[in-house]
Amino acid sequence: MSQVSDSIKPHLTFDTAAAEALAAPLSPGQLAWRRFKRHRMAVVGSLGLIVMMIFIITGSFFYTEKYSNFNDPANRLAAPAPDHYFGTDSTGRDLFARIIYGGQISLIIGVSSVALALLLGITIGGLAGYYSGWVDAILMRFTEAALSIPSLFLLIILGKLFGSEIPTMKLLGRTFSGSVIVVILVIGLTSWMYLARIVRANILSLREMDYIAASRALGVSNLRILVQHLIPNTIAPIIVAATLGLANAIISEAYVSFLGLGVQPPTASWGNLMDQSISLIQRGVWWMWLFPSLFIVLTILFTNFVGDGLRDALDPRRKV
Amino acid sequence: MTTYILRRLIQGIFILMIITTVSFGLTRMASDPMAQYTLGRISSEDRARIRKNLGLDQPIPVQYFKWLSLAVRGDFGYSITNRQPVSELIMQRLPQTLVLMVTAEVVIIILSALLGIYSAVKQYSLFDNVLTGLSFVGFSLPIFFIALTLMFIFAVQFKEWGLPYLPTGADVWKFTDLSELVTHLILPVASLAIIQVAGYTRYLRSSMLEVLSQDYIRTARAKGLIERAVVVRHALRNAALPLVTLIGLDAPALLAGAIVTETVYSWPGMGRLFWQQAGRGDYPTVMAILLIVATAVVVFQILTDIAYTVVDPRIRLS
DSSP, X not given: OHHXXXXXXXXXXXXXXXXXXXXXXXXXHHHHHHHHHHOHHHHHHHHHHHHHHHHHHHHHHHSXXXXXXXXXGGGTTOOSBTTBTTOBOTTOOBHHHHHHHHHHHHHHHHHHHHHHHHHHHHHHHHHHHHHOHHHHHHHHHHHHHHHTSOHHHHXXXXXXXXXXXXXXXXXXXXXXXXXXXXXXXXXXXXXXXXXXXXXXXXXXXXXXXXXXXXXXHTTOOHHHIIIIIITGGGHHHHHHHHHHHHHHXXXXXXXXXXXXXXXXXXXOOTTGGGTTHHHHHTTTOOHHHHHHHHHHHHHHHHHHHHHHHHHHHHOTTSOO | OHHHHHHHHHHHHHHHHHHHHHHHHHHHHHOOGGGGGTTXXXXXXXXXXXXXXXXXXXXXXXXXXXXXHHHTTTXXXXXXXXOSBHHHHHHHHHHHHHHHHHHHHHHHHHHHHHHHHHHHHTTTSHHHHHHHHHHHHHHHOOHHHHHHHHIIIIIIIHHHTTSOOOOSOOSSOOSSOHHHHHHHHHHHHHHHHHHHHHHHHHHHHHHHHHHHTSHHHHHHHHTTOOHHHIIIIIIIHHHHHHHHHHHHHHTHHHHTOOHHHHHHTTOOSXXXXXXXXXXXXXXXXXXXXXXXXXXXXXXXXXXXXXXXXXXXXXXXXX
């Protein structure tokens, strides 16, 4: 029998490329996943983001939030040492613990403000693209107006508008400064414009296609055509824009908090951990800005890698 | 062409109307300019009188149209907190911002042109690979990280190590001394340049690569032109077109200055003025800066579009 199997073996190692060609065709999703996996930096980026998430989430099992907000004036501005890995800040709070909790807040802000920007951008872009005419003209002028002010200016004005008196709030047994909601609103309201333009441009070309004409002939309502046919078909650029938007949202949070208009202490965020660092840098205090910055930079870098990979993977014109 | 420019101008004015309406409303609602009078030294009648004198007792839409009718004639009113004409306040800051921003822009353009061209010509060389990696990282860096790192190394640590160090702040200094100006400029300009250079280099590299692979470049080489002429006179001209547009669209933001850089290096520019006055509810100053910046953006957009048709005859405006 063994002889027989030996003689059969060569036949089993047939041309894999030919076999793949014979196999069932892959779905667009599978093809995209395959292209994504071949993008080395995208894989590094996703792994990096996963490690970052694990660090931030499991960290809160080792350090309580109370500890991260605990003032220890006797130990203020201590340099990194085994009992405080990243040192302490100007009121003696442990920076390592604050980076864990600040990371949770920064990521929550990033994801929620991107969700808000998606809602606004898709709605405005979708309506402008589908209805064209005066709806389009007004919505697009409004979008251009929002784009014509440097975004940090808008962030400052809006931060002032919503930021005057903020109550604290409780969620999932934890107390947050209400400024977290303010920052989400402010960033979401200032970052929908590119999305709106992308969605509009895509829908403008899609709505001339035959299948839309067919839907119309069948009497499908405008809303349903928009929501069920047009927007799902423009999902690829939306995903890419949302990923890159996450990086931008995390930077924006850091900017406004750095300027003192963002998340208010004692709630930590990666941005507000640094807000005193300019005055302290002269005294040689480097840990207060270096560690939060590094976490911000790494997260942005990983997110941009993933975004780049997604852009390549979701473009059907690219071959595997 | 004329109708196109006219239509763009009308659209531009419409956009400016939206911007001023929305930002006036937001700024006025965001903070009360009267807040500075609540120190208890002023009676409530006086408060009411000041409020009336400043026109703050009227409905916000009325205030807006009053402000607009003066602003279009170039009168931005008086700063509420400094009691100085806004135009004077801005003219104090504008030169400093321009010195910083024009220097930064010159450095940015020269560096990105050199790096972008070199890395495209030597595609996949060690230099190109390192630069591509670095520019991806540089592009992702937030400016406060760069500014604080440079400041820590070249101002704080160099001083500690006894090396010649650079100044950290620019609050008290004079324009007259050129060497002092230069030493104060190095760090802020470097901070501003790194991110932009990273972005523009990536852009120029890819558009150079695209142009270099075209037939007319091969023709130029085939007729025996030296490589430098091919790269600079034939390729760069076409490759730089999109970059010129990009710079044209980014440039007006320079007028406003860079809020974070100016804050870190305490540079007395427009960006920092905006940030400070927005915090004090000084809406005449805030609105004036916004209007200047937004007008610059809109005007530059139209100019860039027109310039594009001049340098690239393939594009027709309609």
